[in-house]
Amino acid sequence: MSTPAAVVNVGADLLADAIADQAVPVTRVDWRPPLPGTEDDLVTVTLDPLRPCGPQRPSWRANRSGSDRGAGRRRCRREA
């Protein structure tokens, strides 16, 4: 296990600053809260097995077997 080549930070900028201070590249996600009351719906969608990256899809199974990790990086859910 080596030092992570980069960090994707979603949330407190203070923590991203601490990573940057250690000379590791940080991608800061410009995160905004979802509409109030939709949090549970987003969880439901995330767990939907019929989603492109859900457990029933080839990309999910490919990632599980480690044969095609890139497939797991396909578009999986909402995109800004």
Next chain:
Amino acid sequence: MTSAGHSHVELRRGAYADSVTLLQVSRTVQGVDGVAAAQVAMATALNVEVLTGMGFAVPVEATTNDMVVAIRLADGGSLEAALAGVERALADSSRRDAGPTEEAPPRTTGSAFRRTPEGVALVSVPGVNAFVEAMDAVEAGRDVMVFSDNVPLEQEVRLKQAAAERGLLVMGPDCGTAVMGGLGLGFANVVRPGPVGIVAASGTGCQQVLALLDHAEVGVTHALGVGGRDLSSEVGGLATREALRRLDVDASVELIVLVSKPPAPEVEAGIRDFAAGLSTPVELALLGAGHPDLTEATEAVLARLGRTVPQWPVTGSAAPPDGGRWLRGLFVGGTMATEAKIIATALLGSEGHTFVDFGDDQYTTGRAHPMIDPTLRLEHLARAADDPQTAVLLLDVVLGHGAEADPAALLAPAIAGVRRPVVVAVVGTAADPQGLDRQVRTLADAGAEVHLSNARATRRAAELLGAAR
């Protein structure tokens, strides 16, 4: 926008910044000339309650997606100057890369990894939103540290099951500390590389071991947090197994230390079996009545490595109390509180003494962790100091990346005003950004007795109460 007398409350629809950033903004604006009080916060229920308690009238239409700017002016204060201070503080609050760019920043963790498909994710959004972002990382094939607390347990289980199926590591939720190949994530201490690898279901427990090993000049290459619930019956140690497996195959790790608050008995048994099957030796530091405390566990690690156990430093000296009956423990570290309670209960009995963890979910909903925002503990410290039943005060100060820049400076004036003995455990390393020596000296100068070991600090507090050491 409303303005009544010297008070001004402004709702900014759709504006967002995290609670830590807004805490810093509020502090900055409070320092503007002519400002008597200022609070800039997202309009969560808790923050609206706080603002109302401060005497501000928050518009009823405010939602959690709105930012509230509340300012109370002193006589002669200028609202224009105060609002300019807000704008400056908001602009200065982020150190994002400067310069022109043609690419807008990613809006989700998934989109970030599609641009840069390497590294790990660090998630610290509110707990109710953390699962979706963390799953993005897992679906991208990346390890993730979930700093957020208040994540529902069933979501933690689903997240870790998905990660385990892919051989990925989920550190958290409520994981405050991790070190991966020397890179500190969250509230990690600055440590030298060395032969020890740590798996920790306890953020400040991990930091205590890091601090003690650093004082003994023993390095740590990896410290993988797994979240305080990982060894519960529901989660079953999913992340702990993955973390142990990774450290076992890392040639730089000679000894693994597993740190945890009291685990579920059946999970502990399973983890013991798993650890016994690894090729790298594992030292278990599992807190609980009758178990070694974290200092004793660290001493066992040093002995196993053939290193000398040093004297754990103590600075200052507290005098015995001249009144009161009870020990009052006020902690920012959950494991520090747990360890102190276990030790003090064994020495003093369970009646009357209190041990509060201000990092517990009930104290952090909608507000920054007490290692960043000490306000709540300072309020309780003032109350405990005024209570004639208080005999001894026991505190912790936890240093490291991301923690308050100078916690001793905030705590020292309060300690100096306390007439009871104050014992403090300062958990940190010599290279931490806050400066361990400076923090210790500031607290000792204020009258506290300062220990590096939380267990030793607790035993000293009990001794001051008249118990046998």
